[in-house]
Amino acid sequence: MSKMRRQKLSDAAAICGGLLASNSRDEAVWYLKCRALTAEQYVDESEMEEEGVAEILLDSNATADMPRPGTSLNRPMTRAGGLEQGMRPMTSSGRPVTGFLRPGTSSRPMTGQQMDVSTAMRGPRPGTSRPATALGREVRLGTASLDSGGGAAFVDTDRLDLKRMAKRGALAAALVEYLLYVERNPRKALELAAEATAAADFKDWWWKARLGRCYHKLGMYRDAEKQLKSSLKDQDMLLTHLELVKVYQRLDLPNTALDLLARAAVRHDGDARLALASARLHEALSAAEAAGAAYKTALALDPTNVEATASLAVNYFYADQPEVALRYYQRLLQCGASGGAVWNNLGLCCFYGGQYDMALGCLDRALTAAGDDIIGDVWYNIAQVAIGMGDVGMAYQALRVASTVDTNHAESFCNLGVLEMRKQNNDSARVNLLRAQTLGPWLFEAFYNGALLDYRTGNFQEAYRQCQRALELFPEHSECKELMDTLAALFAAM
Incomplete structure (x- = not known):
């Protein structure tokens, strides 16, 4: 003990x-x-949600095929909070890049890791392997944890008398947690929780909450909703509210989840987790102003919260207030978060705030602390600083390094193509821009620059096609509209 x-x-x-x-x-x-x-x-699952490939591709929980913008996580609000794609980078789903990386989300999707639908659904051995689901991942984690413990399970679940065990109070409660987090066997945990709920005459809120958790892990979201609501009637608990929010997220009901969080915040007004959950939902709906207000509330309740601090710093940076963002990133350093990403963002804030000497020092520290996942981003930002300072040669070398250390960095190939265009190396520029379009099909810049190159070299048909694609990704891009009008007038004259 x-x-x-x-x-x-x-x-x-x-x-x-x-x-x-x-x-x-x-x-x-x-x-x-x-x-x-x-x-x-x-693992504290109240703040994380991970979806398998099969669950993303075969999601049948949406309540509407064509929901209104802002009512579905699959269709966020357009230009919410005055954001424009030209001012703030967007992910492949059309949402602004966030300041904090969470499970199931990515600030910039890596094309080399994008899923091949047919391979993902077949598995490595066609006809024998199941699709990658969250439950399948739980089973593999449970098997790995048992193997690391010597290969023998502490509890032989196949020989358990669940009805007898359910009457033993604290032992049953410890066992159901063991089944969920060690053996990762939600089916057996569901059987035990159902027996214990019946033994408690359906009046124990704790067992109802565990039933809801088991149903959620098994993908039975409506059953999970019923159990969690029943648990809240018996006992109002903060974690139960957060688990019910996760269920509504899977059911693609973000507004219902936000209403639930607003009601819970009245009863639990001193906890930052509710404000953070609300901010994440607003962020998923591309409601930047509402997300910023929720992050400020969370930071007022918990001044050391890293997620709220980082997200507010990003919002201020893209709102053209790098000096305010710099103070938030300094606060992150004071809280002990001194990774490569923080130093990288500090360098960008210093550069856009006019402190060029400090910018290069921070980016140098970022190179030292950066891991393999962000080293390409750091070199890309060094190139951006070099372009801003007028050193095109240094920018070219930095972009070459970024595209070498991270062969899937689409933005680096796009900027390399632009620099090659300036040098009149049209063939090299075209190769780099095509590479950027392949790696980053969500980047309108790659298609616009490709259209511009084709227009200058006289390939008007290909320029028109690429210009159309760029406008599909970013309909408000003024330069692309101007080029499209020029091409239309040229075709009309022909």
Whole structure:
């Protein structure tokens, strides 16, 4: 118990294993080992949501095929909060780039990791492998955790008498958590939770909440909604509200989730997690102003919250207030978040704030601290700083390095193409722009620059096609509209 209190969970489980070897019927030791193993594998799922490939492609929970903008996560609001795609980078789904990377989301989708639909649904062995789902991932995680523990499961779930175990109160509660977080077996956990709920005469809110969690993991979202609502009637708990919000997200009902969060915030007005959940939903709907207000509320409740600080810094940066964003990033450094991404953003804020000497120093620190996932972004930003300072040679070399260390960095290839156009190297420019279009089909800049190159070299038909594609991605782009009008007038004259 002393090891358990000091969070030395592996030592606690090992001691309990030795005690159980001499007396396998000691319920107190069994309970303690079960809790230690669960705490070792526990993940706070109230703030994270991960979808498998099959769940994304075969989602049948949408309530409308063509929802109005702002009422569905699959169709965010257009130009919400005055944002324009030319001012703030967008993801492939049309949402603004966020300041904090969360499970299931990406600030910039990497084309090299994009899914091949046919391969994803077939699996590596056609006809034998199941599609990649969240439940399949849970099963693999559970198998891995059992293998790392010596290959033998602590509890033989196949031989359990669930009806008898459900009547044993605390032991059943520890077992259902073990099944969910260690063995990752939500089906067996659902059976135990159902028996325990019946044994408690359907009046125990805790077991109803566990039933809702099991149904959610199994993809039975309407059943999960019923159980979580029933649990809230019996006992108003913050975590139950957050789990119900996750269910509404999967059902593609963001406005219902926001209403639920607003009601919960009245009862639990001192917790930042509700404000953070509301900010994430607003961000998914591209409501930048509402998301910023929610992040400010979360930061007022929890001044050390990294997610709220980083997201507000990004919002101020793209609102043309780099000095304010710089103060937020300095706050992140004070909170201990000193990774490569923070130094990279600090360098950009210093550059756009006119502090060029500090910008290069921060980007140099970013190169030292950056991992393989963002090293290409750092070199790309060094090239942006070099272009702003007029050193085109340095920018060219930095872009070459960015495209070498990250061969899927579409923005670097796009800018390389533009620099090659300036040097009149049309063939190299075309190759780089085609590479950018292949890697980043969501980048309107690659298609616009390709159209401009084709127009200058006399390939008007291809220029018209690429200009159309650029306008599909960014209909308000004025230069692209002007080029399209010029091409239309040229075709009319012909």
